[in-house]
Amino acid sequence: MRTVMYWNGGWAWMAFMPLLWIALIGLVVWAAVRLTQHPSGHDEGHDRMLPPRESPEEILDRRYASGEIDTETYTEARKHLAAQRPRQR
Structure with missing residues (x-):
């Protein structure tokens, strides 16, 4: 049983x-x-632990604001960056 x-x-x-x-x-x-999913739902290949990348202009602004570069260098670099950017239609 x-x-x-x-x-x-x-x-x-x-x-x-x-x-x-x-x-x-x-x-x-x-x-x-x-x-494995990106927080926004789209996997852009970025690591979640890395901060977002700064643009060249943002880096230049930050360096000028912190006193790493002088006004003349800042304005020249800004002109150079503006000339390198593709034209917007």
Whole structure:
């Protein structure tokens, strides 16, 4: 009698196992997608830990504001950067 009870419970467990595996695989896939997705939903190839890149103008402005370069160097560099930019139509 004990063997029959074991097999009855065993068959119920065997019927439940495919559902458990499907749930487990679904959880792993969901976690992998969630961890590799960019916060905005679009993966732009940027690392989440890196700050956004500064434009050349922003770098120049920051260096001028901190006193690393003088006014003459700043204005010349600004003119040079403006000449290198593609023209907007």
